[in-house]
Amino acid sequence: MGKTTSALKAFYDPTKPYDDNFDDGPTLVSPTDKPYKNSGQPKFKFLGKKLYSPFGIPAGPILNSKYVKYAFERGFDVVVYKTQRSMEFKVNRFPNVLYLDIDGDLTLAKTSKPLLGKTDTDQPIQQLSITNSFGNPSRGPVFWVADTKKAHSYQDKGQLLISSAVGTIKEGFSNEDYYEDFAKAAGLAKSSDVEAIEINLSCPNVANEGILCYTLEPVIDITRRVKERIGNIPLIVKVGYYSAEQQLLLEKVIKEISPYIAAISAINTIPAPVVDKNGNQALPGPNRLVSGICGAAIKWAGLDMVKRLNQLRRKTKAEFEIVGVGGVMTPADFHHYRQAGADVVQSATGAMWNPQLAAQIKKTI
Numbered sequence: 001m002g003k004t005t006s007a008l009k010a011f012y013d014p015t016k017p018y019d020d021n022f023d024d025g026p027t028l029v030s031p032t033d034k035p036y037k038n039s040g041q042p043k044f045k046f047l048g049k050k051l052y053s054p055f056g057i058p059a060g061p062i063l064n065s066k067y068v069k070y071a072f073e074r075g076f077d078v079v080v081y082k083t084q085r086s087m088e089f090k091v092n093r094f095p096n097v098l099y100l101d102i103d104g105d106l107t108l109a110k111t112s113k114p115l116l117g118k119t120d121t122d123q124p125i126q127q128l129s130i131t132n133s134f135g136n137p138s139r140g141p142v143f144w145v146a147d148t149k150k151a152h153s154y155q156d157k158g159q160l161l162i163s164s165a166v167g168t169i170k171e172g173f174s175n176e177d178y179y180e181d182f183a184k185a186a187g188l189a190k191s192s193d194v195e196a197i198e199i200n201l202s203c204p205n206v207a208n209e210g211i212l213c214y215t216l217e218p219v220i221d222i223t224r225r226v227k228e229r230i231g232n233i234p235l236i237v238k239v240g241y242y243s244a245e246q247q248l249l250l251e252k253v254i255k256e257i258s259p260y261i262a263a264i265s266a267i268n269t270i271p272a273p274v275v276d277k278n279g280n281q282a283l284p285g286p287n288r289l290v291s292g293i294c295g296a297a298i299k300w301a302g303l304d305m306v307k308r309l310n311q312l313r314r315k316t317k318a319e320f321e322i323v324g325v326g327g328v329m330t331p332a333d334f335h336h337y338r339q340a341g342a343d344v345v346q347s348a349t350g351a352m353w354n355p356q357l358a359a360q361i362k363k364t365i
């Protein structure tokens with residue numbers, strides 16, 4: 001894989017294994033990577049909670065309570081603790097993050113051809129796109145429930161910590177066992193004192209678990225079970241991009257799950273094949289030719305989903321809030337999402353390489 005020559009640094013260091021990032025991170029990005037202090041009164045609202053800003057980091061780069069502390073201290077006010085499972089689960093093999101030089105938008109047509117994954121890039125941060133492939137690792141609930149409680153203690157006035165949960169398919173599990181495991185993971189998240197819970201119905205990096213959000217029946221079943229388990233804690237559902245051909249499916253999904261949910265978060269990564277310079281699969285191990293793409297090249301898709309969700313919300317009078325995610329690299333991107341109807345906006349790739357993004361956005365709101 002060669003050594004990176006990239007001058008760019010991220011608080012999650014792609015040149016190091018996941019466990020090193022977990023134990024030793026977050027990495028200091030630059031000498032200007034300084035804490036930000038909120039002041040005055042929080043004037044935004046999300047899920048009934050007051051916020052200093054409707055901006056934060058989605059499930060992913062915030063690996064544990066140390067990362068939560070780091071993010072809150074840098075003014076990211078809506079922070080999601082990385083997706084967790086009801087049981088221990090190993091991370092995919094290293095590397096887990098590669099740079100992609102994508103020319104403009106990653107349209108759906110472009111996802112049918114392999115993209116070149118690299119360990120370095122000349123792209124400026126605003127145009128950065130990557131692939132990430134972790135497989136939703138988990139150190140198990142004994143660790144993460146206690147660690148999420150700790151993370152919650154770092155939540156300051158005007159800030160919100162969210163837990164993200166996913167189900168696991170174990171050998172011999174029926175569909176029902178799998179759906180029930182989502183409820184179990186969400187129930188564990190509830191026991192960690194967080195004030196909102198998200199379920200990840202859109203992870204492309206675990207082959208046998210698939211991308212759930214495109215099949216109506218499990219989406220309804222899981223959402224209902226999870227809501228029954230977590231009671232009055234607001235539920236957020238994280239989905240992927242629905243193409244124009246999938247608009248009817250999206251409408252059905254919204255209609256069926258709106259009684260159970262408080263918000264929809266869109267989008268997760270867009271799956272595409274990633275190869276090395278010889279045309280071979282870039283990420284090692286089975287089922288890893290296709291992995292999730294995120295960053296600047298998917299902004300069009302996140303923005304399009306937010307617009308369509310906003311239209312649906314108006315048309316159906318359903319009362320869900322919208323979390324806009326995908327390719328938010330600059331304050332201007334944040335404002336594009338807000339104009340499209342996002343109540344809250346989040347950035348994973350942009351925040352990783354620019355931890356000052358929240359502070360920069362705060363100057364503009």
Ligand SMILES: Cc1cc2nc3c(=O)[nH]c(=O)nc-3n(C[C@H](O)[C@H](O)[C@H](O)COP(=O)(O)O)c2cc1C
Binds near residue numbers: 012083164325350
């Ligand atoms: C390093 C990394 C890890 C991620 N892990 C998760 C995850 O555990 N759960 C999840 O729902 N999404 C995960 N994502 C997807 C992000 O939440 C987000 O939907 C996607 O990256 C698009 O946003 P971006 O363009 O700002 O990166 C991850 C993204 C990155 C970059």
